[in-house]
Amino acid sequence: MLKIDQLHAHYGLAHVLQGVSLTADAGEVIGLFGRNGVGKTTFFKTIAGWLRPTDGSVTLDGETLTGHSPDAMNRAGVAIVPEDRRIFPGLSVEENLVLGLMGRKGGSSKSHLDTVYDRFPRLAERRKQAGNTLSGGEQQMLAMARVMVAEPRVVLIDEPSEGLAPMIVAEVFAIIREMREAGTIVLLVEQNVHEAISLCDRFMVLERGQAILTGEGDDDDDRKRLLDVLAV
């Protein structure tokens, strides 16, 4: 179980996260919604170790991970697919995936890449191409495949549908469903609330660094409240 308790984070004097708490069990997808600048991405960066929390704790299956470095978080099983995908432009598709394999427990081999290529044949076709030559959709697939190859316990996915065609968005959401079926905890930040809520077991709305609403993804009343709060 992932447990985030009263997480606080600052950018200089700006108190961006003001005590956000959340729990998630294996195989749960938790949606994080809210307008731009309310702290969703900062929440992910703090969990992933990119930003040191000023207070609060992060634990995964009882192991305290608070303030760990990004590579230590990776070894603990926490992966991130950031908003802008962060594909390494000077590395080929395969090199991007090979780096993803580094986080895999119990060793890694090229055969693990074959599994990924079976799932993402488009990436197999482009394995020798540089990351920056891929389309936006292909880059998103690569960003997701790059973390999936390590079979993490928790995946933080930030705005995966941004700038993508509807068909690609459907594919991205299908991948998130596969992650859930594999028992992965998925925390999902998504502006496309109508589409994303159907994917979420639970959700949380952030406002000025605080959770102002939580609910169940399949509860009609909670959904209505969510849409009211977000005015969408």
Next chain:
Amino acid sequence: MPDLISYLQFVLAPQMLNGLALGVSVILVALGLTIIFGLLDVINMSHGEFYAVGAFGALALSALGFNYWVLIALVPILMIPIGVLTERFLIRRVYDGGDRHVSTLLLTFGLGMIAEDLLKIVFGPNTHRPENPLPGATEVLGVFIPTYRLFLIAIGAVVIVAVALVVYRTRLGAMVRAAAFDRNMAASLGVRVGWVYSGAFAFGVALAGLAGVLLAPIYSVFPTMGHDFILMAFTVVIVGGMGSIWGAVIAGVLLTQIQAISSLVISPVWADPIVFGVMVLVLMFRPQGIFGRIGHA
């Protein structure tokens, strides 16, 4: 026509070969500099002194009876811990605080001054001339070229290709390029960025040390020897593109050939201003240099 052939064979060709030997020497120094800049974003002002430390290290070890050919491997290996300690205990302490460029530049500048003075204290201010391990000349296309310079060109080419293979064809190289582009993302994929930084800095320092060993028999060994090459090495790195390995190689060959050939037609004292003029033009019209930075497309 025979005059032209004689000019090409006996004047231009030897001059270009000498230029190539100098080019390889400069590239060896510039490679470490550009790797350290490309990955750590650190302008290492002490790089010339690491080069001098390598040369003096070879001098001291050869006095202890070590064979020159052993020193080519041994000195770079001994430079690795020096690089790791420098990165861990000095560079890293100022790396994330305030203005990284200014603080690391000043820190490495100070470190270079200390290293230079230590070399003066330990070895004295005078010039040392190590024995040439390959004396004599070899005939190439009817022209006699100093054998050691030919060896230098050959080993330099091997080192350059080896460095390029490590950086562009191995998983370690992929880690380095990834960390150079985006340290957080690389770390979130499991790359131990701290180790990569230490390793890359040490690798750069080891390359400087190797350059020191290889160039000592040609250029002599003295405490301020780092100054001679570091200016040219910085020029090569700027023209080639800060952090670009192929940029350093191409700019190194290009600039030293410009220097060598221009010395034939104008006074050699104007060769350096021409080279630095090229650098100024590059900074004016293509400030990123010929190639992009390591890890970037």
